Amino acid sequence: MIFVVLGTQRFQFNRLLKAVDHLIQEGQMPSEVLVQSGYSEYKPLHYQQKPFFNQEEMNDHIANSDFVLSHAGVGVITSALQMNKKVIVMPRRKDQGEHVDNHQLEIAKVFQDKGYISVAQNEDELHALISNMDKLDFKPYVKSNSQLISSIKGYIDSL
Amino acid sequence: MKVCLVSSTGGHLNQLLNLIPAVEDHDYFLVTEKSEASSKLNLSTRTYFLSQQERKNILFLFIVLRNIMTSMFILLKERPKVLITTGAGAVYPLCLLGKLMGAKLVYVESYAKIYSPTLTGRMIYKFADEFYIQWETLQEAYPNAKYRGALF
Numbered sequence: 244m245i246f247v248v249l250g251t252q253r254f255q256f257n258r259l260l261k262a263v264d265h266l267i268q269e270g271q272m273p274s275e276v277l278v279q280s281g282y283s284e285y286k287p288l289h290y291q292q293k294p295f296f297n298q299e300e301m302n303d304h305i306a307n308s309d310f311v312l313s314h315a316g317v318g319v320i321t322s323a324l325q326m327n328k329k330v331i332v333m334p335r336r337k338d339q340g341e342h343v344d345n346h347q348l349e350i351a352k353v354f355q356d357k358g359y360i361s362v363a364q365n366e367d368e369l370h371a372l373i374s375n376m377d378k379l380d381f382k383p384y385v386k387s388n389s390q391l392i393s394s395i396k397g398y399i400d401s402l
Numbered sequence: 403m404k405v406c407l408v409s410s411t412g413g414h415l416n417q418l419l420n421l422i423p424a425v426e427d428h429d430y431f432l433v434t435e436k437s438e439a440s441s442k443l444n445l446s447t448r449t450y451f452l453s454q455q456e457r458k459n460i461l462f463l464f465i466v467l468r469n470i471m472t473s474m475f476i477l478l479k480e481r482p483k484v485l486i487t488t489g490a491g492a493v494y495p496l497c498l499l500g501k502l503m504g505a506k507l508v509y510v511e512s513y514a515k516i517y518s519p520t521l522t523g524r525m526i527y528k529f530a531d532e533f534y535i536q537w538e539t540l541q542e543a544y545p546n547a548k549y550r551g552a553l554f
Binding site: 250251252253294295296297298301316317318321322344346347349350353386387388389390391392393394395396398399402 | 403405411412413415416417421423424425427428437438439440441443454456458459483484486506508510512513514515516517518532534536548550551552553554
């Protein structure tokens with residue numbers, strides 16, 4: 244199963260849903276797809292979608308997936324990487340009415356530069372990535388060594 | 403110590419839940435936005451819900467007013483000594499009111515923004531007691547913010 248995730252933003256991301264529909268139609272999706280479609284209004288022809296799953300269901304679906312195809316949301320990317328899943332990301336864009344700004348392009352680039360994920364900017368790039376899925380090489384995810392938690396803990400304990 | 407962890411839903415909530423190890427020795431509770439994604443959270447944690455607040459919605463002002471009332475109710479009932487938030491918009495009244503009632507405010511800027519500050523971050527920067535950024539690139543926008551690495 245391929246888990247497709249569009250996130251909880253109140254913006255459509257029909258571009259990704261259309262691309263998935265086309266890929267299925269052309270027989271290019273390597274297995275079944277399960278789609279969390281959020282606030283997008285695109286009506287698919289070749290798959291079923293559900294707007295939202297709760298946190299627990301999200302984790303289960305990620306765990307049960309062959310790979311995750313997602314918008315560039317930090318939560319879903321890091322959840323999937325922590326479960327050692329392959330992740331392909333298509334970032335939401337401001338000029339397409341998909342988000343308030345282009346920060347998803349920045350996030351996607353950072354994770355791509357580290358070798359953790361592959362990024363497709365459009366349907367053609369997505370097609371190319373999915374047909375080469377077996378050959379894609381991902382680096383194992385290393386969580387950054389952070390003092391953030393201990394710093395906050397220290398602050399609270401000092402009060 | 404009573405600690406309130408508060409954020410909107412989606413990625414902000416995901417980041418907030420990552421902060422639990424910092425507060426688990428204390429009496430903490432959660433406040434987030436009501437949504438399908440945030441339903442059935444870990445039920446062992448006491449959780450309150452605000453309404454989802456979107457700048458595009460025509461009922462925006464009404465929802466903001468309702469969230470202010472809900473925030474007031476939560477603060478009066480729980481009386482937290484510390485508020486920890488990862489944003490965004492809907493949490494602003496709770497943070498401001500909580501601060502006015504004497505709580506300390508800890509803000510962690512979203513990991514999702516690398517080069518430019520968030521609107522909520524800019525608004526809360528003025529009165530937060532502790533302000534953390536997860537990217538060093540934001541130090542210029544928030545000169546007094548602390549960088550202690552990222553959550554991910």
